[in-house]
Each structure stands twice: as structure tokens, then as C-alpha cells.
Amino acid sequence: MKNVTILTLGMLLTQLSFAQKQGEFRFGLKGVANLGWVAGTNKAINSDGAAVGFGYGVVGDYYFKSGSYGIGAELLITDIKTKFTLANSQVFRGAPNDTLIGLRYTYNLQYLELPVSIKFRTKEIGNVTYTGNFGFAPGFAINARTTINEIGLPKVIADADPTNYRVNENEGEPFTLYDFDDQVFLFRFPIIIGGGVEYKLAGNTTLIGGVRISNSFTDMFVKDKTALAKNNCVSLSVGILF
Numbered sequence: 052m053k054n055v056t057i058l059t060l061g062m063l064l065t066q067l068s069f070a071q072k073q074g075e076f077r078f079g080l081k082g083v084a085n086l087g088w089v090a091g092t093n094k095a096i097n098s099d100g101a102a103v104g105f106g107y108g109v110v111g112d113y114y115f116k117s118g119s120y121g122i123g124a125e126l127l128i129t130d131i132k133t134k135f136t137l138a139n140s141q142v143f144r145g146a147p148n149d150t151l152i153g154l155r156y157t158y159n160l161q162y163l164e165l166p167v168s169i170k171f172r173t174k175e176i177g178n179v180t181y182t183g184n185f186g187f188a189p190g191f192a193i194n195a196r197t198t199i200n201e202i203g204l205p206k207v208i209a210d211a212d213p214t215n216y217r218v219n220e221n222e223g224e225p226f227t228l229y230d231f232d233d234q235v236f237l238f239r240f241p242i243i244i245g246g247g248v249e250y251k252l253a254g255n256t257t258l259i260g261g262v263r264i265s266n267s268f269t270d271m272f273v274k275d276k277t278a279l280a281k282n283n284c285v286s287l288s289v290g291i292l293f
């Protein structure tokens with residue numbers, strides 16, 4: 052993970068050195084709020100609506116000499132939260148005669164994302180420039196947390212270790228699962244499309260805002276599981292470029 056971060060920052064700095072001679076390079080920071088949901092690929096999963104997640108990171112935009120199009124690269128830490136009901140019955144170890152159907156899950160998956168996109172922008176209109184972008188945002192899961200939203204679980208199940216994961220000790224409370232990485236597919240590969248505005252503040256300093264849709268090609272679970280689903284999101288971002 053550390054090596055990936057260093058490599059990405061090195062690429063951005065290399066772009067900066069190159070852009071000083073060939074075109075325009077902008078570097079900045081951004082914060083993101085998103086709405087995530089599950090797009091089920093089989094009947095085992097039913098989405099329970101959208102959930103809010105957040106992210107932050109650094110951005111670098113390189114525009115070619117024409118100034119109308121270029122390449123954007125980002126390094127983001129992004130939380131994508133989803134809610135769904137698992138229709139399949141769940142059998143708990145240590146309680147072979149106890150099964151539950153319709154458990155409601157909330158997943159909070161944190162990714163290190165490396166979005167790369169083709170960017171377009173208009174000429175400056177007053178102090179405002181309009182932009183668009185299209186590309187991909189490969190991500191690597193670095194943290195996973197899952198909550199099963201059920202109250203009043205049978206004691207024999209609440210006291211057990213369901214599907215090999217820890218549960219809260221207090222009977223009757225929802226139980227939370229940590230370090231769920233072995234259930235989650237560690238790689239996410241979505242297509243991204245979005246647009247935004249840039250507002251010139253002073254000199255090269257620019258306030259940016261945008262909206263982006265991230266539609267994943269990859270399943271959020273490992274392939275040997277019966278539950279198949281993709282986690283998608285739409286996000287709003289604000290930031291500043293220098």
C-alpha cells in the first residue's frame with residue numbers, strides 16, 4: 052500500500068515537471084460525499100436504498116497546449132457504504148438448527164482509488180469554466196466493516212461466532228463484524244463519468260466542484276459466494292486547485 056502511494060505521487064510530480072515545458076498542470080485537494088447502493092446481480096440480494104459515504108485526496112490535471120482537453124489523475128481514500136437484505140437463509144456455526152432468513156446488512160468498504168480520466172473544459176466565461184470527464188477509477192479495498200441490522204437474535208446465535216466472525220457480547224444487540232476482507236473482493240474497477248465547474252479566485256488558484264457517477268464492473272464479494280452484487284455510487288466533490 053505504501054509503495055502504491057509513493058508511486059502515484061511520483062507520477063504526479065513527473066507530470067508537473069513535464070507540464071512546465073509542454074502544457075498546463077494543476078495540482079490540488081478535494082473532498083467527496085457520495086451516495087452508495089447495491090446493484091444486485093441475482094435474487095439473493097435486495098437493495099435497501101442508498102447510504103452516505105465520504106472521501107478525500109489529491110488531484111492533478113494536465114491540459115495540453117490547446118487548453119481544451121487533457122488528462123486527470125487522482126489519489127483518493129473513499130468510503131462506499133451500502134445497505135441490502137440477503138434473501139438466502141444463513142446457518143450459524145455451533146447452532147446447526149438455527150437459521151435466519153432476510154438478514155439486513157450495512158457494508159462500509161474503504162478503498163484506495165486511483166481515478167484516471169480524459170478531461171474536457173470550456174473557455175473561461177467570466178471567472179467560470181465548465182468541465183467534463185470520462186475514465187476509470189481502479190480501487191483497492193483497505194478496510195471493511197459490516198453490521199447485521201437485526202435486533203433480538205436468538206441467544207444461541209448471538210453467543211455463537213456466526214460464519215467465523217466476532218459478535219458483540221451483549222445479547223439482543225445488533226452485532227458488528229470487523230476485518231471482513233476475506234468476504235470482500237479486494238479490487239474494484241468502475242467506469243466514471245462526471246462534470247463540474249471551476250471558479251477562478253486569484254492567480255492560478257481555482258475553486259472546483261463536481262458530480263460523478265461510479266458504476267462498477269466488478270463484484271463486491273469473492274467469487275465463491277452465492278451473494279452477487281456490485282457497489283455503485285454517485286458523488287459530489289469540492290476542492291481547490293493551485
